[in-house]
Amino acid sequence: MGETWFPPRDGAEGDGGGVSHGLLLTFEITILVLAIFLGFEVISKVPTLLHTPLMSGTNAIHGIVIVGAMLVAGLDHKDTLTTIVGLIAVVLASANVVGGFVVTDRMLEMFKTRERSEPKSCAATSRTSSI
Secondary structure, eight states: OOOOOEEETTOOOTTTEEEEEOOOOOOOHHHHHHHHHHHHHHHHTSSSHHHHHHHHHHHHHHHHHHHHHHHTOSSSOOOOOHHHHHHHHHHHHHHHHHHHHHHHHHHHHSSSOOOOOOOOOHHHHHHOOOO
């Protein structure tokens, strides 16, 4: 069995002008691994004070993932695996977005000023105790 070749991007027919599946998979895995290392290095350098605001904002921005997941789930070819993966992606992306908003709300609650309650007067307590 030979490898499957993709045609060149410009559509011209030629010998050896395409990219094999194996080579394309190697490129994609290399990019994934580099993105993982880069993401880890960037996140590990963020100070603790900024971690929660940045992560909550990033989770909220991930709403675009929901759009992509809905596109995958609603493709014309109704392959069962694609539909299931799309549905799972919609559920997980929705949980991510909701979690981002919940964390942001909790973070903002920490910065609100609390109203001071009025201390009970001593006269009100002395009336009930002298019977």
